[in-house]
Amino acid sequence: MIKMAVEIQQKKIAKWKIDEVEELTEELKKNKTVIIGSLEGFPADKLHEIRKQLRGKAIVRVTKNSLFQIAAKNAGIDVSKLEKYLIGPNIFILTNDNPFTFSIFFEKFKLKRYAKAGDIAEEEVVIPAGDTGFSAGPVLSTFGKLKIKTRVQEGKIFVAEDTVIAKPGSKIPDDAIPILQKLGIMPVYIKLGLKGAYYEGLLIPSNELKIDLGQYASNIAKAYQESMAVAVEIAYPVPEVLKVTIGKAYRNAMALAGESGYLTPETAENVLSRAMAKAYALASALEGKVDLGINIPK
Amino acid sequence: MEYIYASLLLHSAKKEISEDNLKAVLNAAGIQVDDVRVKAVAAALKEINIEEVLKNASAMQVAAVAAPA
Amino acid sequence: MEYIYASLLLHSAKKEISEDNLKAVLNAAGIQVDDVRVKAVAAALKEINIEEVLKNASAMQVAAVAAPA
Amino acid sequence: MEYIYASLLLHSAKKEISEDNLKAVLNAAGIQVDDVRVKAVAAALKEINIEEVLKNASAMQVAAVAAPA
Amino acid sequence: MEYIYASLLLHSAKKEISEDNLKAVLNAAGIQVDDVRVKAVAAALKEINIEEVLKNASAMQVAAVAAPA
Amino acid sequence: MEYIYASLLLHSAKKEISEDNLKAVLNAAGIQVDDVRVKAVAAALKEINIEEVLKNASAMQVAAVAAPA
Amino acid sequence: MEYIYASLLLHSAKKEISEDNLKAVLNAAGIQVDDVRVKAVAAALKEINIEEVLKNASAMQVAAVAAPA
Numbered sequence: 001m002i003k004m005a006v007e008i009q010q011k012k013i014a015k016w017k018i019d020e021v022e023e024l025t026e027e028l029k030k031n032k033t034v035i036i037g038s039l040e041g042f043p044a045d046k047l048h049e050i051r052k053q054l055r056g057k058a059i060v061r062v063t064k065n066s067l068f069q070i071a072a073k074n075a076g077i078d079v080s081k082l083e084k085y086l087i088g089p090n091i092f093i094l095t096n097d098n099p100f101t102f103s104i105f106f107e108k109f110k111l112k113r114y115a116k117a118g119d120i121a122e123e124e125v126v127i128p129a130g131d132t133g134f135s136a137g138p139v140l141s142t143f144g145k146l147k148i149k150t151r152v153q154e155g156k157i158f159v160a161e162d163t164v165i166a167k168p169g170s171k172i173p174d175d176a177i178p179i180l181q182k183l184g185i186m187p188v189y190i191k192l193g194l195k196g197a198y199y200e201g202l203l204i205p206s207n208e209l210k211i212d213l214g215q216y217a218s219n220i221a222k223a224y225q226e227s228m229a230v231a232v233e234i235a236y237p238v239p240e241v242l243k244v245t246i247g248k249a250y251r252n253a254m255a256l257a258g259e260s261g262y263l264t265p266e267t268a269e270n271v272l273s274r275a276m277a278k279a280y281a282l283a284s285a286l287e288g289k290v291d292l293g294i295n296i297p298k
Numbered sequence: 299m300e301y302i303y304a305s306l307l308l309h310s311a312k313k314e315i316s317e318d319n320l321k322a323v324l325n326a327a328g329i330q331v332d333d334v335r336v337k338a339v340a341a342a343l344k345e346i347n348i349e350e351v352l353k354n355a356s357a358m359q360v361a362a363v364a365a366p367a
Numbered sequence: 368m369e370y371i372y373a374s375l376l377l378h379s380a381k382k383e384i385s386e387d388n389l390k391a392v393l394n395a396a397g398i399q400v401d402d403v404r405v406k407a408v409a410a411a412l413k414e415i416n417i418e419e420v421l422k423n424a425s426a427m428q429v430a431a432v433a434a435p436a
Numbered sequence: 437m438e439y440i441y442a443s444l445l446l447h448s449a450k451k452e453i454s455e456d457n458l459k460a461v462l463n464a465a466g467i468q469v470d471d472v473r474v475k476a477v478a479a480a481l482k483e484i485n486i487e488e489v490l491k492n493a494s495a496m497q498v499a500a501v502a503a504p505a
Numbered sequence: 506m507e508y509i510y511a512s513l514l515l516h517s518a519k520k521e522i523s524e525d526n527l528k529a530v531l532n533a534a535g536i537q538v539d540d541v542r543v544k545a546v547a548a549a550l551k552e553i554n555i556e557e558v559l560k561n562a563s564a565m566q567v568a569a570v571a572a573p574a
Numbered sequence: 575m576e577y578i579y580a581s582l583l584l585h586s587a588k589k590e591i592s593e594d595n596l597k598a599v600l601n602a603a604g605i606q607v608d609d610v611r612v613k614a615v616a617a618a619l620k621e622i623n624i625e626e627v628l629k630n631a632s633a634m635q636v637a638a639v640a641a642p643a
Numbered sequence: 644m645e646y647i648y649a650s651l652l653l654h655s656a657k658k659e660i661s662e663d664n665l666k667a668v669l670n671a672a673g674i675q676v677d678d679v680r681v682k683a684v685a686a687a688l689k690e691i692n693i694e695e696v697l698k699n700a701s702a703m704q705v706a707a708v709a710a711p712a
Contacts, residue, residue: 216415219368242619256559263647263687278444279651328382338611438655465664507586530599541683
């Protein structure tokens with residue numbers, strides 16, 4: 001049916017579009033996972049970096065949403081689930097691998113670019129001490145506005161000391177943009193924002209696609225510590241556990257000796273210090289009321 | 299620690315830490331199960347309040363993590 | 368934490384923390400497995416050096432216990 | 437601290453911390469008793485919930501242990 | 506500490522900490538039993554709530570661990 | 575904790591923590607001994623320097639009490 | 644703890660912590676004296692340098708009291 005329709009409209013539709021849809025349809029049939037990322041604000045000249053990094057792992061396609069939609073339909077994908085993502089410039093990543101492997105990859109995949117007006121600093125932006133390459137002139141007043149200490153040496157502007165011009169979360173001053181460019185400082189990260197993934201009929205939205213590796217690591221640590229705590233409690237007979245259990249048993253014994261006033265050379269310090277703790281507590285309670293003729297340590 | 303991990307898996311799934319359940323989990327992980335050990339762990343865990351122990355362990359952990367080394 | 372305990376169980380049994388192995392263990396524990404979650408866990412743990420995390424967790428615990436000063 | 441030890445002795449023996457009892461104990465330990473002090477101690481302790489103070493001493497020890505360096 | 510360990514052993518086995526039981530345990534460990542000490546321990550422990558003491562000791566431990574370095 | 579208290583009892587009596595000695599002590603405390611567990615505990619303790627562990631535990635306690643300021 | 648408070652009382656009064664002195668103090672407090680316990684306490688204290696122990700205990704205590712609990 002679709003093929004017929006395409007043939008009928010052949011005069012209107014460019015051949016490359018038909019080829020592209022056909023190719024994409026085949027690729028979609030061969031791959032279980034489609035990840036859709038937004039190219040909004042993503043510099044076109046950095047796309048090749050993504051292609052390079054994913055070579056052999058996934059197929060990277062930048063195409064019109066309308067063409068993708070047709071190809072997806074042809075490939076038997078439930079497009080209604082994806083429609084909300086098919087707006088604006090998109091990149092489509094096709095793979096048979098675990099979609100989360102790619103969301104982790106893109107979380108780590110960071111490129112840098114020059115600052116543009118209105119950019120917010122993600123980390124401290126520093127103008128380093130030294131030669132700026134600028135000739136002394138009107139630009140000096142820009143340095144002044146940014147509160148960067150300078151001196152002029154052999155007609156060139158030198159920065160006196162490393163100067164932070166934007167803290168994380170604050171706007172990078174517009175005045176600083178040409179200076180940063182001249183110094184070759186790219187303070188802004190480019191990240192590919194993932195909109196969602198489609199995997200065998202399941203839709204994984206971006207918030208679920210995002211993996212917090214730190215959280216996983218800390219959950220593993222927590223699970224391990226919980227396991228140790230339980231193991232110690234039941235004296236699970238492996239050395240690493242029994243070490244802790246023995247310490248606990250010993251402290252239990254000392255506490256018992258101390259509270260019962262069971263005096264032996266071994267327990268004397270513990271027993272007497274507990275008794276003294278109580279005596280001092282009582283003496284403290286009497287302080288200011290009775291002159292005991294003693295000094296209560298403070 | 300496999301037996302402990304298996305026990306806590308069952309605990310967090312709100313399943314009984316019985317010998318049979320432990321064996322099923324350990325087998326699924328491809329572990330050659332030692333009957334006596336399963337018995338011992340199941341019996342020992344019956345005597346403690348796991349929830350309590352986990353609460354203490356977690357209090358400990360938060361503090362430790364928060365400690366500025 | 369079920370998925371984490373299941374992962375530690377597989378790790379300590381020296382089995383791969385793959386989707387299939389996770390599913391087998393979780394199923395054996397009577398847990399209704401969430402396909403997407405299993406995928407997420409398997410992908411995330413591939414990126415984590417579990418042995419290292421356990422070593423640190425253990426050091427931290429020892430330090431915490433030993434270190435009240 | 438003699439007066440305090442004597443008071444704690446009476447308290448732990450569940451005896452009244454009266455002037456007479458304090459004097460008897462202190463005398464038995466061969467201590468020259470200061471009448472005014474005995475009076476003052478006995479009077480002051482009447483106003484204090486000793487059990488509470490001692491419990492706090494234990495709590496204090498726990499707190500001390502828990503106090504960040 | 507032998508007498509205390511023996512007492513805790515009896516306590517955790519839910520047996521009475523009587524002179525006879527203490528003697529039996531200490532003898533089994535090959536310890537020459539000192540009657541005076543056995544009597545003293547048994548008498549001293551009768552006066553305290555062991556469960557309470559152990560609970561506090563464990564709370565203190567958690568607190569100690571929780572104290573950031 | 576019975577097996578551990580029994581082990582510490584043997585240790586403080588300077589007796590070997592062997593399966594037989596553990597059994598004797600546990601039996602004397604009226605505890606039904608689990609052969610496999612005794613074996614496991616004895617084996618695990620062979621790998622531990624108990625003296626060292628006790629020294630640390632004791633140092634920790636002093637440190638804990640002394641530490642706050 | 645009566646026996647301990649009585650001992651500390653005698654010590655702070657610079658009297659010998661002998662069985663007789665302990666008995667006298669405990670009797671004065673109206674306490675039914677247990678000969679065996681008196682013997683045990685007096686014997687234990689003979690074996691230790693009480694001045695030294697109290698100094699350590701006190702240092703510990705000072706630290707604890709000084710703690711910003």
